[in-house]
Amino acid sequence: MMIPFGHALAFAAVLFVLGLTCVLLRRQILMILIGVEIMLNAASLVFVAASAYWQQVDGQIFSIMLMAITAAEVAVALAMVVYLWRRKRTLIADDFNGMRG
Amino acid sequence: MSMMTSLPQFPWLSLLVLLPLVGALLCLLHSKRPADCRALALATSLAVFAVALYLFVCHGQSDGRWLLYEDVAWIERYGIRYVLAMDGIALLMVLLTAFMQLAAVLLAWRVERHVSSFFALLLLLEAGLMGIFLAYDLVLFYLFWEVALIPMFFLISVWGGANRRQAALKFFLYTLVGSFFMLIAIIALYQIHGAQSGVYTFVIGDLMQTQLTAAQEGWLFAGFMAAFLVKSPLVPFHTWLTDALTEAPAAGSLDLTGLLLKTGIYGLIRVAFPLFPNATENFLPVLGVLALVGLFHAAWAAYHQDDIKRLLAYSSISHLGLVVLGLAAWQLTAWEGSILLMVTHGITTGALFVLVSLIRERTGTRSMQELGGLWGQAPCLAFMFLLFSLASLGLPGLANFAGEILVLLGTFQQHPVWAVVALLGVVFAAAYMLRLVQGVLWGSTHKERVLPDLTMREWLILLPMAILVVWIGIYPEPFLAPLHGSVANLLAGGLP
């Protein structure tokens, strides 16, 4: 069965907005990162769907690359989370507000 | 123009610009030895003056063509050329610059903080001014126009008075706003001309041939006027000048009033008027009225001042109002008078600023309330002060009168009412100058102060100025002669 392209796009859009909402509403660094993951997954979904729609592999390649990038990013991010926790014993994003103005 | 370029000749004009630049660099390199810097600055200024004097002697008469012309391709992508050109007017301004610079260096002799930087900036300023008076490519002109601001900015902001930083910023930003408008106008004119002729160039002489619609011409002209009138300075855009002049160190005030102010008017003569003849014609009545407003406003404001330096700053504005009025009359005699008045105003007001700084050095104050009775304590100083004050208020037989009367004679033939109103300003000038003299020279002497009279160095600064003031007052012919051809040419709207 072929899911209509429009549906896939709509679903991905909803997913993206959900991810963005998560990023915006949560204060926890980890939750924000999870939100970003959801946004990236939404993008992946579009790539895959579009790939099917255009009958090309480009989109799928991109989505694989995206996964790799995501993994690298998460690795760095988690290292950062650990480092921050050691320094400050908090993971609330807004607690890191030593610089402003 | 072309026949001048075909002859390879010694680049005198570049020398005028480069000599001070080299001097400035050498000064910076000798920052550990202040005495050397002084000598270096003096030597450089002397050399520049010698060159200027040589050119003046060689080219004392002008038939309106370029006396010297240097033209080298510079930035080819935009058709920007390195064009330096000198006619009689530029010659006079160059001579004035070189002369005032000598005085400024001598005046700055006793600067104690960061001597090398001070002299380097002073020389850089001279280079910038020379460039403004000589450049004949708009981008080059703009470059020098802005470059001259920086040394003045630092002279004010580092060596200035109590309120120096604010004054320096105000000075810089104010003039900057004006010149940005000019930049836009320059670029726009360049594009219009390029689109019309296919030749992209910034050389003023070529741009003069651009065909502009009335609206275009008006807007472009306005852009240039914004720069030149702020610099001139036109009321109500003059408050930067009073602050800057008041706060600047002595040598800075001297250069600012004697030279930097003149660049605005020079810009009108060299750039704005020739490029936009029709807009100029329409604008002249407005310009004349603005000049009169400035003349009176500044004279009135001068009368109210207590700080003698500020008073002189206002007097400068007032005088320049008369200069602009002469230009607005668009008449040969008036123009020659205006240009002569620029020169003489530079010398007289410059000398007054020198004297104010000497008085300040001796008494520690510039307030008229605290001064007075100087005549009894330092008669030579006081005599000089009186002499230049009288010159400044336009006493016949001294320099300013020669310029003023020519302006008035010329203006009256075109616009009698302007001339009559401007003449009333003469009383105003007398009112504030006499108030100044009365506040400084007359009255009872302060016994507790010990005021040494003029030293050798100070004589060296003032005496040449005094001699010039008298000389131009009774025999201005050598300074008028180079102008005849050039002014006639400009008024006719022709290429030199």
Added chain:
Amino acid sequence: MSLLDLLALLPILILVFGGTAILMAGAWYHEPRPLLAGGIATALLAAVAAGLVQPPVAEIAGLFSAGGYARFFTILWALLAAAGLMIAGRFVVEKKIGAGEYVSLILYAAAGMALLSSATHLLGLFLALETFTLAFYILIASNRHCEMAAEAGLKYLLMGAVATGFMAFGIALIYASSGTLALPEAVVQLTTATGELHAWGLLGWGMVLIAVGFKISLAPFHLWTADVYQGAPAPVAGLLATGSKGAVVAALVGMLAMAGPIWHDLIDLIWLLAALTMLVGALSALNQKNLKRLLAYSSVTHMGTLLVGLLCQTSEGLAATTFYVVVYVVASFGAFAVIASLADKRGEPMSFDQWRGLGYRHPVRCAVLVLLLLSLAGLPATAGFMAKFAIFHAALQSGYIGLVMIGILASVISFAFYLRVSMLLFQPDESASRWHVGTSLEHAVLAVCSSAVLLLGLFPGVLFDLIGRLLP
């Protein structure tokens, strides 16, 4: 991917493999200086390679261009990386940063920037962007002794991650609407696409614009800039302010040069962004009391001006933009280099209280800083003027008088804050303390930057001609 492709990719390969080699070496060999020297040598070698080796192909794997334009920026970023390493020497040694990691990350970042500048494919663009972004995540927080560095790292990381999300989703939408990721086509297709697809595509471009806006800190996505520059060590901040932004702009220039004037639908938006960015950056810098933050906001203004150049879409505009990028990179990096060269055990001089009167303690470097700031401001006779001149010229030619006026307003405000700093440096203050005298490498970098600023100001023709020939 053939051998010829690899030859064309040689500079990048030098950077990447050199970086990896140094990373490996760093694991066993802890003496930082040789590692740094190796890094500098690698970067210079890459620059030389990019300059001398004529690439046999025009395009590498359909992802990256190998044209003169790409090579030009490869050289620039490689040199920038070398300079970044030169001024980082004392930082790495004194803060006991792992030299191997630091050097390799810088080299990776340079590789990423070089790739980004030569991207001809959205995938290449995305990958290159992520490459140096990831490197910067780490570099920014590399100073473990500094609270602010960690905070800056976090801020850049989270913002960057979200921007990546936008970028990815935007590209996905573009792909969905146009069916291609290759660059000119992805744009060209958009004009022919109709109805819903057209809309999705435009939305995609808009989201890419948001991500790009974050990277080059366009208002209103600029808020992180000041915090991150302040927290990041000056050698890193220097690269971040110049390379990471310059590379993105270079990519945009390349994209536009190839795609031609087809961004009509987005023009209003970009116009607004440019105007907003110029003004917000200039106004925000006005009250700053911290030099690094001030430089951050100044970079915001400059990005706005660059956007004006991009908006013109004419070859005049693109050449101007490219010139502007180079000039901005030199001047801005030089300013950070001055900060880095003054840094000592106490850290970097940042707040205005620390800078006050410093001109009398370190006259030469402060004079250089003033010169660089004036170039950033756009004073004639410095390169900054010619850059602004070129942009204004292009913008006027394209009829963007309003933007030019706003640009002038921003310039005036910029002059105000640059001059305030200049005055501050030479304000007599006996309590001004002495900072580090700087190493000869740092001085060399400063000498190069300042002379470049002056030479490009007086003789910009050389660079203009070069750019004119290189623009794709």
Added chain:
Amino acid sequence: MNESLLFLIPLMPLFCAVINMLFGMRLPRLFAEVMAVIGVASAFVLTVLFWGYAEGEGTRAVLFTWLNSGTVDVSFALNFDRLAAPMTLMVTGVATLIHLYAVGYMHKEDDYARFFSLLNLFVFAMLAIVLADNMLVLFLGWEGVGLCSYGLIGFWYRKLENAKAGTKAFLVTRVGDVFLGIALLWLFAVTGTLSISEINAQATSISSGVVLAVSLLLLLGACGKSAQLPLMTWLADAMAGPTPVSALIHAATMVTAGVYLLCRLFPLVSLSPVAMMAITAIGALTAIYAATCAMAQREIKRVLAYSTMSQVGYMFMAVGAGTVAGAMFHLLTHAFFKALLFMTAGCIIHLAGDENDIFKMGGLRRRGPVELFWIFLAGAVCLAGLPLTGGFFSKDGILLALFTHPDPTYKIFWLIGVVTALLTAFYTFRLVYLVFAGEYRGTGHPHSLPLLMRWPLWPLALLGLLGGLFNLPAFVGGGETLHHWYDDLAGRAVTASHEVEWMLVGLAVAIAALGWFAAHRRYRIYQAPTENAVTRFLLNGWYADALVDRLFVRPFTAMARFCSSGCDRSLFDGTLSILAKMASGWGSLLTQMTTGRLTTYLSTFAWGFLILLGWFLLKLVDGGGH
């Protein structure tokens, strides 16, 4: 002889002035004094020697070009003609005597070099006016005398009042100069030349409106220098200067420059009957105004100052009545006797111990040298116009000219002249009585009078008394020498029947006698001065100063304050600082957005996204419309 040598006449004083200015204080005092006297005396001798040049059409000499631009071509040129020559002779002659007097007067003053160089400079400037060939050289002298007057009034600058009086004199006369300047510009615009003789030659071809306007402007210019209404307020205050200055500048020479100017341009001025009438009216009003003021003054020099004003008014009337010869005649005799009066007044003040107030004098006849009283009296009878004195003949000539003027309106002016003559006689003898009669009322100790202050009085006394011989009217058997000397320059020939002339003489004698009699009645025996509104009104010169203050000075200073504080400080700088504050306000608002909190930063993405979507929808709606 080369006619360029004529330049030696003005240049000798200039040369000596410059020498004194530069080296006066470094060389012995005697040198400065000798220099000063030589400068003037040599000019006098040269004038006598060169007298022949003035005859006929006069002699024009050009030194070098001053200003040359476009149509303007002005040289330093002088014109030694029949009008200039007597004036030159008078100026140099009187100046020589006054210089000698000044050497004695200033013998205790330390700052002598400044004094003498200014005095010499003044003579130069005055000669420039007298000898000027063109309007610009005249203007040079015109301003030059103003400057010297300024410097000398405020000579004792340590007292600020003196300096202020000098400033006032300079400013008020400069107001007049403006009108002269306008006239100059206008004449140049109409005639294309600044040469006085050419202007006079072209006068008939100038349209009558312009002639009227220019003449009125010239009149106002003359008013400034000559202290005529309405620009007369400075002269009384100018008495703050040393007495020789008052004698030379503010009695004999400078204040008559206005009259001379009108005579110089008489061919032009006389073309406009209205202007002539205005000149007469100004002269008449000033004459009677000043005479009334003089009646109530307490300071001896102020009495003389007001009388000078009044007498110059007569000269104006003469010009207005069309008789240049009459005006010049009175100018000359007045110069002699008024200089004499001032110099004697200086002696009197010395004797009274630096006391100026005539009510604190009295009995000075016996306190000083005997001859002093007689000399002063000689001056006084000239001023009062007692018969056979120089003043009598010159004043009578003017009254005759007014009376015989074809326009009946001039009879009114004649009447004013007669009344003024009465007042003049009264206040003159009031002065004589108060100073010399009765007992000494003051407290001052007399200073000794140096010889040099005494003997220059004699020649002047003789000249004053016998001045009538210069232009003795025909009906008393005189040759009207001056009138014939001027010949075509003399203006209207005053002709009247002998009956009328005798009648007028009789009237004049009666009036003088009446004035004397009144003064005799009132002041022969000292009475304390009465203080009432009228005397205060007259003492303060009809409150003219207060009026000027209200009308001009206060609005001027208010405007100055407005321009400086109101406009520049508040409006312009205020606007600027508002702009600056706005910018920095926006700046801090924007930096407040940089809260340092990540959530804020992240939300910008959302905002950006929303804006994007919104713009996008708008675009769609817009696109749907197509």
